[in-house]
Amino acid sequence: MELSREEVRKIAELAKLDLTEDEVDLYAGQLSHVLGYFRKLQEIDTSAIAPTASVLPLKNVFRDDVPQPALTPKQVTANAPQSLGDQFLVNDVFED
Amino acid sequence: MAHSEWKTIVGLEIHAELLTETKMFSACPVVDSVTAPPNTAVDPVSLGLPGTLPVINKRALEMAMQVGLALNCEIPPVNQFARKSYFYPDLPKGYQISQYDRPLAVNGYVDIDLSDGSTQRIRIRRAHLEEDTGKSMHTGDGSLIDYNRAGVPLLEIVTEPDIHSAEAAEVYARQLRAILVYLGVNDGDMSKGVMRIEPNISVMHKDDTGYRTRTEVKNLNSIRSLFRSIEYETARHIKAWESGEGVRQATMGWDEAKQRTVVQRYKESAEEYRYFPEPDLPIVEVSREWVAEIRATLPELPIAKAERFMNELGLSRYDAGVLVAERAVAEYFEQGLTTGVNAKSLANWMLGQLFSLFNARNITREDIATTKISATQFAGLVKLVDGGTINKATGVTVLEEMYDTGADAQAIVDAKGLAQISDTSAVEAAVEQMLAENPAWLTEYLGGKDKLFGPMMGKVMGILKGQGNPAVVKEVMAKMLNARKV
Numbered sequence: 001m002e003l004s005r006e007e008v009r010k011i012a013e014l015a016k017l018d019l020t021e022d023e024v025d026l027y028a029g030q031l032s033h034v035l036g037y038f039r040k041l042q043e044i045d046t047s048a049i050a051p052t053a054s055v056l057p058l059k060n061v062f063r064d065d066v067p068q069p070a071l072t073p074k075q076v077t078a079n080a081p082q083s084l085g086d087q088f089l090v091n092d093v094f095e096d
Numbered sequence: 097m098a099h100s101e102w103k104t105i106v107g108l109e110i111h112a113e114l115l116t117e118t119k120m121f122s123a124c125p126v127v128d129s130v131t132a133p134p135n136t137a138v139d140p141v142s143l144g145l146p147g148t149l150p151v152i153n154k155r156a157l158e159m160a161m162q163v164g165l166a167l168n169c170e171i172p173p174v175n176q177f178a179r180k181s182y183f184y185p186d187l188p189k190g191y192q193i194s195q196y197d198r199p200l201a202v203n204g205y206v207d208i209d210l211s212d213g214s215t216q217r218i219r220i221r222r223a224h225l226e227e228d229t230g231k232s233m234h235t236g237d238g239s240l241i242d243y244n245r246a247g248v249p250l251l252e253i254v255t256e257p258d259i260h261s262a263e264a265a266e267v268y269a270r271q272l273r274a275i276l277v278y279l280g281v282n283d284g285d286m287s288k289g290v291m292r293i294e295p296n297i298s299v300m301h302k303d304d305t306g307y308r309t310r311t312e313v314k315n316l317n318s319i320r321s322l323f324r325s326i327e328y329e330t331a332r333h334i335k336a337w338e339s340g341e342g343v344r345q346a347t348m349g350w351d352e353a354k355q356r357t358v359v360q361r362y363k364e365s366a367e368e369y370r371y372f373p374e375p376d377l378p379i380v381e382v383s384r385e386w387v388a389e390i391r392a393t394l395p396e397l398p399i400a401k402a403e404r405f406m407n408e409l410g411l412s413r414y415d416a417g418v419l420v421a422e423r424a425v426a427e428y429f430e431q432g433l434t435t436g437v438n439a440k441s442l443a444n445w446m447l448g449q450l451f452s453l454f455n456a457r458n459i460t461r462e463d464i465a466t467t468k469i470s471a472t473q474f475a476g477l478v479k480l481v482d483g484g485t486i487n488k489a490t491g492v493t494v495l496e497e498m499y500d501t502g503a504d505a506q507a508i509v510d511a512k513g514l515a516q517i518s519d520t521s522a523v524e525a526a527v528e529q530m531l532a533e534n535p536a537w538l539t540e541y542l543g544g545k546d547k548l549f550g551p552m553m554g555k556v557m558g559i560l561k562g563q564g565n566p567a568v569v570k571e572v573m574a575k576m577l578n579a580r581k582v
Contacts, residue, residue: 014181014368014370016183053176053373053374053375053379054373054375054378054379056378058378059378059379059380059381060378060379060380060381061151061152061377061378062151062152062153062154062157063118063123063151063152063153063154064154064155065116065117065118065153065154065155065156066117066118066123067117067118067123067124067125067126068118068123068124068125068139069125070124070125070136070137070138070139071138071139071140072136073133073134073135073136073138076135076138076143076243077135082238084238084240085134085240086133086134086135086136087134087135087233087240087241087242088135088185088240088241088243089238089239089240089241090185090232090238090239090241091238091239092234092238092239093184093185093232093239
């Protein structure tokens with residue numbers, strides 16, 4: 001399956017990546033290759049296997065509603081590239 | 097404008113934070129995100145730090161199921177969380193854990209009573225669990241992000257587009273809020289954003305065979321603004337279609353100051369959230385036994401309570417509706433009833449004198465339990481009036497004093513000597529005094545001017561310092577006047 005340059009640009013946009021024209025060509029090839037592997041998987045007959053979202057046979061893993069201490073505000077913002085007071089400081093978001 | 101040719105089409109999405117102790121997917125405490133200092137209730141899971149894993153809060157799941165059952169929904173045997181991917185600074189992971197194709201509750205309904213006396217069924221499409229986002233505050237020089245709210249359990253309740261007027265939307269929203277408050281899963285405070293309502297609005301022409309473009313309205317901080325935004329937006333749509341300009345699909349914001357909607361952004365293409373099953377969370381299997389257990393925990397809900405007040409206590413539909421609208425009010429009423437007071441009198445005094453006092457003192461009805469007058473004390477006052485110890489006017493005075501001091505009605509009546517005068521000799525003396533002071537009235541009255549009876553009775557009540565038993569005063573005075581006619 002070949003991914004078009006247009007599809008790659010779309011995927012990049014959704015992932016907030018700025019790609020050069022060369023990179024679009026590069027990833028179009030690489031991603032098409034990856035999809036090729038999955039086409040291989042699709043050859044397997046799975047008609048007798050129930051669809052699942054997980055490979056683990058787990059269900060109903062819950063916790064009780066009992067609080068544990070939170071981090072301190074200093075710890076919370078410790079890794080922030082920018083912070084002000086005890087808050088994260090980010091660039092304003094302008095929506096189109 | 098030919099409004100009759102157009103029909104309003106509204107579907108509502110309600111987001112309600114659940115009143116759990118901890119967040120949806122971690123043991124991080126939940127705090128009041130309006131008043132708590134920023135980033136004081138945040139843990140590595142709320143931040144989506146690498147290596148963290150979510151674990152489902154069982155209490156949140158149970159609360160959501162309670163709501164689903166209260167909304168007459170089916171609870172499917174399996175529900176599942178999914179990732180909704182988008183980028184925004186208040187969403188630290190780059191995705192929100194939500195539910196998509198396997199929600200927790202589906203196909204419910206709420207029946208609402210409209211002012212024209214009709215009842216309408218609003219179908220609930222689905223209710224699903226997700227996590228709330230953080231809060232961003234725009235400073236003009238960047239945005240500040242507080243993640244206290246990130247990860248708080250959020251229940252989204254979506255109706256079918258069955259709502260056809262601003263009034264119906266308001267009634268539905270009030271009823272839904274009452275249900276959430278009765279269940280104790282949300283306090284219903286829209287101004288704090290713990291309950292958020294977003295209408296999807298379009299209009300349909302009588303000749304239309306399908307839906308027209310719709311707009312969504314955000315930023316509504318009260319049910320009143322929900323009502324107004326639907327009225328405004330519907331009129332805007334009709335005008336735009338009739339002028340040929342048309343409506344563009346958009347997210348609108350409600351401007352409370354200007355009482356109008358403004359475009360926040362146009363939606364040119366369908367949003368791509370790339371939902372897929374959340375790999376970090378196993379499925380939730382809901383056995384029928386579990387559903388039965390949850391159903392057994394449901395309290396009596398507003399509609400059932402109102403029906404009972406009507407059928408068992410003989411209250412009017414209106415009175416019952418007002419009493420059940422706020423859970424705290426209904427509880428106050430029912431607590432008062434335990435004293436054996438007459439239910440109708442208690443209802444009349446609550447809806448009349450007590451709520452007038454609340455209005456005068458700027459108290460909201462939800463805060464009824466926080467005032468100095470307990471439910472049993474209030475019932476005590478109503479009993480004194482019903483039993484004739486004090487008259488209605490004195491009752492109002494006593495009520496105000498109870499409100500200020502928290503004293504019992506009987507204690508106030510005793511201390512101030514407010515008990516009603518039913519003693520006929522005292523009343524007779526007062527009537528004699530009135531006649532002596534106003535000889536002209538007697539002559540005119542005896543001459544046929546019957547309407548003087550009112551002012552004369554007023555005078556007698558004044559002489560009795562307002563404490564005369566009106567029925568006794570009327571009877572004694574009538575008897576004495578008739579005696580003079582002969």
